[in-house]
Amino acid sequence: MKIQVFVSVLLLALLFSNLVYSQPARSSIGIGAGINQPFKGGYGIGRDRVIQGNIRLNNTLALMPVLGWETIAGGNNFDSHSGFDAGFLNVAAKYYLSKKVFVYVGPSGYVGGNDGGVIAWGGTTGAGYNWNFDDYSSIEFSLRADVLPAHMQAGTLIGLRVAYQFNFKPW
Secondary structure (H helix, E strand, O other): OHHHHHHHHHHHHHHHHOOOOOOOOOOEEEEEEEEEEEOOOOEOOEEEEEEEEEEEOOOOEEEEEEEEEEEEOEOOOOOOOOOEEEEEEEEEEEEEOOOOEEEEEEEEEEEEOOOOOOEEEEEEEEEEEEEEOOOOEEEEEEEEEEEOOHHHOOOEEEEEEEEEEEEOOOO
8 A cells, every 4th residue: 555655646746847748659669567466355466567569649649559468466365366367458548748747548358367268358547657768768667557357356456567668769
């Protein structure tokens, strides 16, 4: 809970301290990893690995396809759920509030989980911050919430992800 409050306050501080607005949306490709925790009890901290793209649509809007693998960890108590793995594809709309701060929302398709080969729909939403190293490289930090399909039985999870982005065009 402390980390969630800290990250929320940090994102709000970055939003209000960096309202520079000059064509923030860029096309890029990157790789990332993160941690997650389902809201439903009986699960431990999990992780994800992703390949993430950004397709610039205009100055403030990008399409963000994310292909990844989510691992939901089982709990350690006698009444805990067993963990599972699932592949996913998110296709989110990413809106830039400033040059470095963004929000996103979109549908997700999942395959796997507790029932193996089941394909089902979920959703994703989040907010993040881009830290630019130079004209072509940046690190993206995002706090996200994913709604998992009902057959996965984990409900909604919250996660933190870090991704390296290679930008195809300089500022």
